[in-house]
Amino acid sequence: MSDCHGASTSSLVSGPNGASSAHKTIALVGPPNAGKTTLFNRLTGLRQKVANYPGVTVEHHAGRLHSRNGAEVDLIDLPGIYSLDPRSEDERVTHDVLRGDMAGIPRPDAILLILDATNLSRHLVVAAPVLSLGLPTLVILNMADDLRDRGGTLDTTELSQRLGVPVVLASAAKGEGLEPVFEFLDGTLAVPPPSGSPFPILNNLPSMKDVPSCRAWATRVSQGAWKAPMPSVWSRRLDAVFLHPLAGPLIFALVVVIVFQAIFTGATPLMDGVEGLIGDFGKWVATTLPESSWRDLLTEGVIAGVGGVVVFLPQILLLFLFIGILEDSGYLARAALIADRTMARFGLQGKSFIPLLSAYACAVPAIMATRTIENKRDRIATILIAPFMTCSARLPVYTLVIAAFIPERPILSHLLGTRAAAMIGLYVLGFVAALLTARALKSSVLRSDGTPFLLELPSYRWPTLRSLGLRLYDRAMVFLKRAGTIILACAIGLWIMAHLPLTNGKPPEIRDSLAGSIGRTVEPVIAPLGFNWKIGIGLITSLAAREVIVGTLGTIYGIESEDDTQGLTAALQKDLTPGGAVALLVFFAFAMQCMSTVAVVKRETGGWKWPVVQFSYMTGLAYVCAFAANRIVTAWLG
Amino acid sequence: MQISGNSQLAHRATLLDLAPGEEATLAELSLPEEIAHRLMILGFVPGSSVSYTRSAPGGDPRVYRVDGADVALRGETASHIHLERRM
Ligand SMILES: Nc1nc2c(ncn2[C@@H]2O[C@H](COP(=O)(O)OP(=O)(O)O)[C@@H](O)[C@H]2O)c(=O)[nH]1
Numbered sequence: 122m123s124d125c126h127g128a129s130t131s132s133l134v135s136g137p138n139g140a141s142s143a144h145k146t147i148a149l150v151g152p153p154n155a156g157k158t159t160l161f162n163r164l165t166g167l168r169q170k171v172a173n174y175p176g177v178t179v180e181h182h183a184g185r186l187h188s189r190n191g192a193e194v195d196l197i198d199l200p201g202i203y204s205l206d207p208r209s210e211d212e213r214v215t216h217d218v219l220r221g222d223m224a225g226i227p228r229p230d231a232i233l234l235i236l237d238a239t240n241l242s243r244h245l246v247v248a249a250p251v252l253s254l255g256l257p258t259l260v261i262l263n264m265a266d267d268l269r270d271r272g273g274t275l276d277t278t279e280l281s282q283r284l285g286v287p288v289v290l291a292s293a294a295k296g297e298g299l300e301p302v303f304e305f306l307d308g309t310l311a312v313p314p315p316s317g318s319p320f321p322i323l324n325n326l327p328s329m330k331d332v333p334s335c336r337a338w339a340t341r342v343s344q345g346a347w348k349a350p351m352p353s354v355w356s357r358r359l360d361a362v363f364l365h366p367l368a369g370p371l372i373f374a375l376v377v378v379i380v381f382q383a384i385f386t387g388a389t390p391l392m393d394g395v396e397g398l399i400g401d402f403g404k405w406v407a408t409t410l411p412e413s414s415w416r417d418l419l420t421e422g423v424i425a426g427v428g429g430v431v432v433f434l435p436q437i438l439l440l441f442l443f444i445g446i447l448e449d450s451g452y453l454a455r456a457a458l459i460a461d462r463t464m465a466r467f468g469l470q471g472k473s474f475i476p477l478l479s480a481y482a483c484a485v486p487a488i489m490a491t492r493t494i495e496n497k498r499d500r501i502a503t504i505l506i507a508p509f510m511t512c513s514a515r516l517p518v519y520t521l522v523i524a525a526f527i528p529e530r531p532i533l534s535h536l537l538g539t540r541a542a543a544m545i546g547l548y549v550l551g552f553v554a555a556l557l558t559a560r561a562l563k564s565s566v567l568r569s570d571g572t573p574f575l576l577e578l579p580s581y582r583w584p585t586l587r588s589l590g591l592r593l594y595d596r597a598m599v600f601l602k603r604a605g606t607i608i609l610a611c612a613i614g615l616w617i618m619a620h621l622p623l624t625n626g627k628p629p630e631i632r633d634s635l636a637g638s639i640g641r642t643v644e645p646v647i648a649p650l651g652f653n654w655k656i657g658i659g660l661i662t663s664l665a666a667r668e669v670i671v672g673t674l675g676t677i678y679g680i681e682s683e684d685d686t687q688g689l690t691a692a693l694q695k696d697l698t699p700g701g702a703v704a705l706l707v708f709f710a711f712a713m714q715c716m717s718t719v720a721v722v723k724r725e726t727g728g729w730k731w732p733v734v735q736f737s738y739m740t741g742l743a744y745v746c747a748f749a750a751n752r753i754v755t756a757w758l759g
Numbered sequence: 760m761q762i763s764g765n766s767q768l769a770h771r772a773t774l775l776d777l778a779p780g781e782e783a784t785l786a787e788l789s790l791p792e793e794i795a796h797r798l799m800i801l802g803f804v805p806g807s808s809v810s811y812t813r814s815a816p817g818g819d820p821r822v823y824r825v826d827g828a829d830v831a832l833r834g835e836t837a838s839h840i841h842l843e844r845r846m
């Protein structure tokens with residue numbers, strides 16, 4: 122145990138939790154973009170999970186690793202902070218966890234404080250409040266590679282004496298200089314001897330309330346021990362291009378087009394491959410197992426239902442790959458800058474842009490991310506419009522309907538085809554609905570002065586394969602977990618309802634089944650949109666989650682069809698008119714078909730008022746617009 | 760700068776008066792306490808030097824360099840951040 126090393130080592134296991142506690146908890150703390158997540162990924166690899174704090178819904182990653190002496194260490198990646206000022210909700214989480222005030226999370230036994238070595242004098246401002254907590258702390262000055270390349274220097278021994286805690290220079294991305302981090306986790310890293318340093322810093326830390334003196338302190342600490350690197354020439358040059366009055370917006374548009382075209386064409390071979398595999402597996406099961414209801418449940422319910430959704434995994438991963446590259450490279454912050462003027466026109470601020478962008482992945486984390494918006498009214502407005510952004514669960518529905526009804530033709534030679542253009546159109550549709558709703562809200566019930574837009578632009582960096590890989594792994598797990606729980610349950614439930622009630626021990630025609638009669642009950646309501654009772658069943662099951670409609674239709678058509686060779690696309694073409702197809706797309710663009718979103722909005726706004734308003738508004742809008750779309754397309758084609 | 764020279768006699772210079780590449784010393788943030796606090800944490804501390812880098816397409820928001828980092832803010836905010844009188 123590390124206690125044996127005595128006072129000269131930074132002991133992690135001593136303290137209130139005692140040496141007997143099962144494992145230590147260590148918190149990763151630092152400003153945004155210091156490299157916390159990169160280090161976290163390097164230390165924990167795949168042994169991590171995403172969790173929510175109990176009560177509040179700020180996501181955090183937790184992971185376990187074994188230190189070299191065999192002890193187990195729990196690592197938590199906290200939200201990035203500029204100060205320990207518990208004013209913004211994000212910072213309050215970090216504040217509460219570090220003070221042990223967060224229910225369900227043990228007070229950390231030690232802290233890994235990550236600062237960007239290329240930006241030391243400003244990042245050191247965070248060190249004052251963190252060090253004053255008095256927990257064993259290792260200061261990791263990250264981005265050693267970048268500091269070196271740009272000609273900066275750093276004296277870790279001197280800094281360590283000034284701060285009174287061990288300081289190491291490392292590169293989380295390159296994996297350099299991390300040896301002392303492992304020693305710290307083992308509790309075998311030497312703490313600098315208390316020296317006659319001119320900075321009696323631990324007893325004399327400035328209060329965060331007084332920012333100027335905090336900054337003066339940070340400057341004093343770094344002075345002489347740190348030589349600032351040359352400003353990054355590349356960031357300058359890239360900004361000159363990406364923020365250029367003409368080239369900037371053009372590149373922005375080009376990036377969007379390329380991403381969508383790649384999602385469509387690039388994912389096709391992979392999706393065909395997965396579809397083929399699932400089809401072969403279904404046939405194998407059908408021919409291998411003896412004939413029984415169980416076999417039918419397996420092939421028509423589970424394989425057709427869940428398989429129909431799993432096919433979209435490659436496409437969703439490709440989307441997340443692009444989001445990952447844009448975010449890790451630093452381009453996303455520039456995109457927020459380009460978008461700010463438009464956002465301002467609709468009464469929103471650029472800070473709403475980042476949650477709205479992440480709503481392209483999923484509205485749930487996006488709604489959690491609105492916590493960084495200090496203004497309460499701005500925050501609610503952003504929460505209310507976030508589900509209009511095209512989340513990845515809509516992708517399967519869109520892809521299916523577009524592939525069935527829109528022939529692929531080039532528009533801009535190979536760069537853009539009709540299908541990708543239709544998809545971009547749907548994304549734009551959601552975005553426009555979000556903006557107009559924001560405008561209406563901000564000029565009425567949610568009018569406010571607003572807090573100004575402030576954004577620190579991170580330097581451009583090459584995204585690392587490791588971090589992209591971990592993101593995709595994370596996403597794949599989330600997706601497969603949904604497929605294995607919500608979608609599986611819906612598929613089985615639906616299959617059973619489609620086989621009841623038994624007459625003379627035989628299941629009815631699907632039209633007359635329980636599921637069928639529910640579908641036919643809602644049919645009069647949705648017939649004006651061009652939907653029949655089968656789509657009706659899909660609309661009901663997709664209340665659980667949007668992509669469930671794809672699985673539901675897979676199951677219904679699976680039960681219906683005599684030979685299993687008829688694909689979902691072909692079946693859909695028989696079942697929907699072009700007007701109904703467009704109406705279905707519009708309906709899914711607007712409707713709030715997602716129980717997780719309703720739940721998170723209730724939690725974040727603290728009551729049922731806003732989620733009920735939001736759900737009614739979105740469903741009403743979806744209905745009216747789908748109705749109009751059906752009429753217009755039908756009149757136009759007829 | 761010849762363009763802004765005269766008008767500066769009339770009012771105190773703000774961040775808006777800086778030309779691209781120009782550097783100046785921050786004097787005072789005439790903004791609500793909460794916003795001023797956040798700006799100071801990002802580096803806009805009276806007495807420190809700041810330079811105007813460029814604007815986003817369309818002229819707003821604007822990017823300023825303080826303490827080795829690029830920070831973007833809207834012109835509306837920049838107009839409340841005063842500079843010490845330049846030569
Ligand atoms: N050059 C370099 N880049 C790094 C290093 N560590 C992290 N990065 C990059 O810095 C960016 C921000 O890192 P991230 O871990 O997301 O920061 P966080 O916001 O603190 O979690 C990413 O693009 C990383 O790839 C490093 O040691 N060297």
Ligand SMILES: [Mg+2]
Nearest residue numbers: 154157158159
């Ligand atoms: Mg992070």
